[in-house]
Structure formats: structure tokens, C-alpha cells
Amino acid sequence: MSNVVNGDAEVSGESYTNNLTHTVSASFSISSSPVATYTSPSPGKAGSLLARTATRTSVKQLKPFATEDIKILLLENINKTGRDVLTAQGYQVEYLKSSLPEDELIEKIRDVHVIGIRSKTKLTARVLREAKNLLVVGCFCIGTNQVDTQFAAQHGVAVFNSPFSNSRSVAELVIGEIIALARQLGDRSSELHKGTWNKVSSGCWEIRGKTLGIIGYGHIGSQLSVLAEAMGMTVIFFDAVNLMAMGTAKQVPTLEALLQGSDFVTCHVPELPETHKMISSQEFGQMRTGSYLINASRGSVIDIPALIDAMRAGKVAGAALDVYPSEPGGNGDYFNNELNSWAEDLRSLKNIILTPHIGGSTEEAQSAIGVEVSEALVRYVNEGATLGAVNMPEVNLRSLTMDEPNHVRMIYIHHNVPGVLRKVNEILGDHNVDKQMTDSRGDVAYLMADISDVSGSVIKELYQSLESLSSRIVTRVLY
Numbered sequence: 001m002s003n004v005v006n007g008d009a010e011v012s013g014e015s016y017t018n019n020l021t022h023t024v025s026a027s028f029s030i031s032s033s034p035v036a037t038y039t040s041p042s043p044g045k046a047g048s049l050l051a052r053t054a055t056r057t058s059v060k061q062l063k064p065f066a067t068e069d070i071k072i073l074l075l076e077n078i079n080k081t082g083r084d085v086l087t088a089q090g091y092q093v094e095y096l097k098s099s100l101p102e103d104e105l106i107e108k109i110r111d112v113h114v115i116g117i118r119s120k121t122k123l124t125a126r127v128l129r130e131a132k133n134l135l136v137v138g139c140f141c142i143g144t145n146q147v148d149t150q151f152a153a154q155h156g157v158a159v160f161n162s163p164f165s166n167s168r169s170v171a172e173l174v175i176g177e178i179i180a181l182a183r184q185l186g187d188r189s190s191e192l193h194k195g196t197w198n199k200v201s202s203g204c205w206e207i208r209g210k211t212l213g214i215i216g217y218g219h220i221g222s223q224l225s226v227l228a229e230a231m232g233m234t235v236i237f238f239d240a241v242n243l244m245a246m247g248t249a250k251q252v253p254t255l256e257a258l259l260q261g262s263d264f265v266t267c268h269v270p271e272l273p274e275t276h277k278m279i280s281s282q283e284f285g286q287m288r289t290g291s292y293l294i295n296a297s298r299g300s301v302i303d304i305p306a307l308i309d310a311m312r313a314g315k316v317a318g319a320a321l322d323v324y325p326s327e328p329g330g331n332g333d334y335f336n337n338e339l340n341s342w343a344e345d346l347r348s349l350k351n352i353i354l355t356p357h358i359g360g361s362t363e364e365a366q367s368a369i370g371v372e373v374s375e376a377l378v379r380y381v382n383e384g385a386t387l388g389a390v391n392m393p394e395v396n397l398r399s400l401t402m403d404e405p406n407h408v409r410m411i412y413i414h415h416n417v418p419g420v421l422r423k424v425n426e427i428l429g430d431h432n433v434d435k436q437m438t439d440s441r442g443d444v445a446y447l448m449a450d451i452s453d454v455s456g457s458v459i460k461e462l463y464q465s466l467e468s469l470s471s472r473i474v475t476r477v478l479y
């Protein structure tokens with residue numbers, strides 16, 4: 001194997017690679033990363049950084065080693081936008097349309113550094129234990145329940161997802177449902193599908209001038225607020241924290257005030273113990289007679305038998321549900337009493353729109369998820385940034401520049417035990433640590449340090465010293 005010139009420093013590739021192979025493949029070449037195609041995000045900023053920063057040539061693109069050595073397995077028909085981001089980096093990308101049975105998955109995962117999945121692939125402890133080269137998991141979806149994230153963290157494997165790429169899709173669905181409920185569109189359409197002409201105006205309303213009450217004013221709730229005001233609605237919202245209102249929306253101090261003041265109530269809170277059945281009999285009693293309820297958040301938020309009672313009593317004039325306490329694992333005739341004991345009562349109600357958890361299911365959302373998760377994977381592999389990781393502390397350092405050719409970035413994922421930083425800093429302390437950041441999440445801590453003016457042999461020494469500490473989970477070197 002030849003020596004490779006890295007900026008000003010000449011490094012002996014053979015000896016070096018022997019000591020780095022626990023996270024990388026055997027093939028080795030140190031790259032000086034001469035072409036700056038993107039930069040690290042500044043802390044707190046995720047998203048389309050690759051394209052936005054493409055022209056900033058002063059930034060040095062870090063790499064763990066030759067990018068063609070990075071092996072990526074993408075399962076479950078990951079959107080092309082995501083595949084494109086990864087192949088553009090020069091990584092070896094294998095793409096499969098389906099998920100894999102566990103034994104096949106174990107065979108494949110042994111070899112890869114990155115795996116991209118959606119909701120069907122289960123990355124259990126049994127599977128992850130075999131993934132000796134794995135650096136990072138990308139969940140190209142919202143949820144991460146399919147991954148044993150704690151086991152992954154304990155073994156130095158970061159997990160990323162895309163929680164907010166579909167916020168707009170949900171907000172638009174809710175706008176459609178507000179009008180559909182006010183005009184009883186679901187009932188009129190299904191009557192006519194059965195051949196019945198039923199032209200009525202009684203109980204049908206315009207939404208202009210009506211009040212929309214939003215419970216949970218986060219990514220989706222605030223998008224919805226803007227759309228609803230544009231359609232002539234008055235918006236009030238209730239949230240656990242004080243928030244800046246969009247447009248002329250007003251925050252109300254209690255859930256009761258929201259329920260009493262709204263013609264339409266829509267829920268956009270996370271699933272938490274506090275939000276479990278947060279709309280039940282008492283809350284239906286506080287709603288205006290003839291008002292409407294929409295839930296596209298989580299199924300546990302509404303007490304559905306209480307909703308059925310409120311609709312039968314005429315208290316609630318219509319409802320739209322996209323999420324349920326139990327949801328089937330696949331498509332088919334599963335929405336029945338076996339799944340949820342009240343399913344058939346719910347189905348029999350008038351003016352109720354029932355959708356199969358499609359709030360975020362649009363082409364645009366899939367495409368945005370593809371880009372967001374792939375970019376997070378690239379940032380993690382190339383620069384070590386954990387911004388947005390669901391199982392690691394969020395750590396990032398500002399980018400190195402082309403004027404810093406002999407700098408190295410050390411990443412040390414370790415058990416969060418007393419005295420560990422003293423030992424790490426004893427190792428790094430003799431060198432010029434330009435910048436350093438560390439944070440912990442539970443038992444796992446993540447340290448990044450940029451060190452200037454180091455030769456190949458010093459990098460090797462630093463690497464070996466960190467590797468020999470008993471607190472070590474994973475050590476990585478980027479340059």
C-alpha cells in the first residue's frame with residue numbers, strides 16, 4: 001500500500017490503517033479532501049445545507065477515509081432524493097425495494113457502515129450485535145420504535161430520523177377536513193356513490209368567520225394557524241408552553257377556554273402521559289354544541305368511546321380521525337372490533353372522516369424525508385455531527401477550513417463515567433486542541449475535538465491512546 005500525501009503531512013498508510021479498521025473497511029487511503037462541496041451546519045440548523053453551501057470553497061470537507069469505502073445498505077424503497085445525496089458522496093450504495101427477513105438482514109448488516117430503513121425493518125439488539133462496522137442508522141420516517149435505539153447508543157451507533165418533514169402535509173390535510181366536515185362532504189359523497197341524490201344545506205356551513213382551536217402549537221399547529229387565517233378563520237391555540245403566535249392568532253390560558261371558544265378543535269400534541277385521553281367526556285362537555293373535532297396527532301389523545309357518545313348526543317357535529325390507539329401493521333380489512341373494540345360503532349356514525357394515518361403521506365414529504373435523513377447521515381459520517389440524533393447527545397463543531405490542512409478531528413464516544421474527561425484530556429492535552437465539545441445522554445457521552453498541526457504518527461498515537469481507555473465505545477478520526 002502506498003503512502004498518501006495529506007496536505008503537508010506524509011502519512012504511512014499501511015501502519016495507520018491497521019489501527020483504524022475497527023470502524024472502517026480494510027481498503028485504505030487518506031484523503032486530503034481537496035474539494036469543498038459542503039460544510040458542517042452551525043449548531044441548531046439542520047436541513048438543506050449541502051446545496052446551500054456548495055459554493056463556500058474555504059470550508060474543508062472532512063472525511064473518515066476514502067468515501068468509496070463507506071458501504072451503505074438502503075432498504076424499503078428509500079426515496080430517490082435520499083439515494084442521490086448518498087451516491088453523490090461517492091459511497092457504495094446498495095438499494096433494495098423491500099425489507100429483509102431477520103437472518104438475511106444479519107448477513108448483510110455485518111458488512112455495512114450505514115443502514116437506511118423505514119418502519120418495517122426491525123433493528124433489534126440481536127441484529128445490531130452483529131453489525132460490527134455499523135456507524136449510523138437512518139430511519140427515513142418519523143418513528144424510531146423499530147430500532148433498539150438504546151442498544152445502538154451503547155454500541156456507538158447513532159440513529160437519525162425525520163420528525164418534521166411532513167408537517168405541511170398534515171396541516172393541509174386538516175384544512176381539507178375542516179371544510180369537508182363543515183359541508184358534510186364525506187356523507188354526500190358516499191350517498192351519491194350508492195346512487196342517492198341528497199341536496200341539503202341544513203347544518204352545512206362556510207368556515208369563514210369561524211374559530212379554529214389548535215391544541216399543540218408546534219410544527220404542525222403553527223403551519224395550520226397560518227393556513228386557517230388565510231381562509232378567514234379566527235385562530236386560538238392552547239399549548240403547554242408560551243409561544244409566539246403566528247398572524248393574529250391568540251394563545252388561551254387553559255384547555256377549557258380553548259374548547260369553549262372554538263367551532264373546530266384540532267389536536268397536534270405529542271403522545272405523552274399528560275396528553276393521554278386529553279379529550280374525554282368532561283372535555284366534550286366543555287365544547288360548543290355543534291362543534292367539530294379533528295385528530296391527526298396520536299391515537300391515544302382522544303377517548304374514542306367518549307367521542308362516539310358526544311356525536312350520538314349531537315354535541316359534536318362531525319369528526320375527522322387519522323390516528324387510532326391500535327393501528328394495523330399493513331393494508332387490508334383490519335379496521336374492525338378486533339383491532340379496537342369500538343371500531344364498528346365509530347364506522348356507523350354520520351359526518352365522520354376516517355383516514356388510515358395518512359396525514360404525512362405525500363410525495364413531497366417522502367422526498368423531503370429522503371434529503372433530510374441522507375444529509376444527516378453524510379454529516380455524521382464525514383464530520384461527526386450528531387445534530388438531530390435520537391439516541392446520542394447533540395454535538396457539533398464549526399467546520400475546519402482549507403487553511404487548516406494538518407488539523408484532525410477526533411471523535412470519542414464513551415461511557416459517561418466519573419473521571420473520563422480527565423483521562424481524555426491527559427491524552428489530548430499535549431497537543432493544540434483548537435476546539436472541543438462534549439455532551440452526554442444517559443450513559444453515553446460524545447466528545448469532538450479539533451486538533452491542529454498533527455502528523456500521521458501523532459494521529460495514530462492519539463487514536464491508540466483513546467482506544468485503550470476502558471470507557472471507550474467508539475473512536476473515530478476525521479481529517
Ligand SMILES: NC(=O)c1ccc[n+]([C@@H]2O[C@H](COP(=O)([O-])OP(=O)(O)OC[C@H]3O[C@@H](n4cnc5c(N)ncnc54)[C@H](O)[C@@H]3O)[C@@H](O)[C@H]2O)c1
Pocket residue numbers: 142163164166167170215216217218219220221238239240241268269270271272274275296297298322323357358359360361
Ligand atoms: N397523522 C400523521 O401522519 C402525523 C404526521 C406527523 C406528525 N404527527 C403527530 O402530530 C403531533 C404534532 O406533531 P408536531 O410535529 O407539530 O409536534 P411538535 O413537537 O412540533 O409540537 C407539539 C406541541 O405540543 C405542545 N404540547 C406538548 N404537550 C402538551 C400538552 N400537554 N398540552 C398542550 N400542548 C402540549 C408542545 O409544547 C408543542 O408546541 C405529534 O403527535 C406527531 O406524532 C402525525
